[in-house]
Amino acid sequence: MTRWPLPEPMKLALEQAHAAARAGEVPIGAVIVKGGQVIAAAHNRPRALHDPTAHAEMLVIRAAAAALGQERLDDCDLWVTLEPCPMCAGAIAHARLARVYYAAPDPKGGAVEHGARLFEQPTCLHLPEVYAGLGEAESAELLRDFFRARRR
């Protein structure tokens, strides 16, 4: 069997997740793409930055907005290796991101298809298109390996 090749932005997000693991952070990575160009990439860094908000999605949204010099990312797509949490899903809505692609679901911490299901709330101010599952196996394996090694 030949697996369908992952889209380039998800490969880059997974590379970011690997970089997080090497730095001792929970391995989650994200990139933002505009018009086919990657304009920002980041990984989870709450420990290194002493910042509980420093999830990959938050850092990449802030970097993309800074790069564009604007508060909103209307024409941009976010690629991330794990289902966003409520904080990050809220930031995605504030940023007006057009599309969100995430790899693995997160039944414990996710807020897209789990928990608060933020984009389904009537009060949600912006609904991105959401595509899940591309790169799920790779992302889930990386997270599993990381937490397995930590438990030893």
Add this chain to the structure above:
Amino acid sequence: MTRWPLPEPMKLALEQAHAAARAGEVPIGAVIVKGGQVIAAAHNRPRALHDPTAHAEMLVIRAAAAALGQERLDDCDLWVTLEPCPMCAGAIAHARLARVYYAAPDPKGGAVEHGARLFEQPTCLHLPEVYAGLGEAESAELLRDFFRARRR
């Protein structure tokens, strides 16, 4: 009638909200207190910073964590002039803040007593104590005046 005086941290949060209005930002302010000392204060700055995540709560949480050199704010209290949105409520949970005091409710954007009611979700990883309403009139008036002036 004599109004009960507002606690000092809420007065400071309202001063921050006034500073936001003067800077042309939606007037929301926040402070973080630890052991009776204010360790960080911030106001809403998404426009100035070109950062859709730059809500008062996010900035004050990041500033407090940086000041303490740690990722979690277990012994800290957040005072904020408006009910936190999903992004900020999520950050409050990640930061493990002990108590949250907010002034005005936000039926459209709030996620504590409205919308996703994030702290009531079974998957919410941390429940702060929440106290609402102190300074509600002052905060609501400030927001009303700001949006009324903008509509002209």
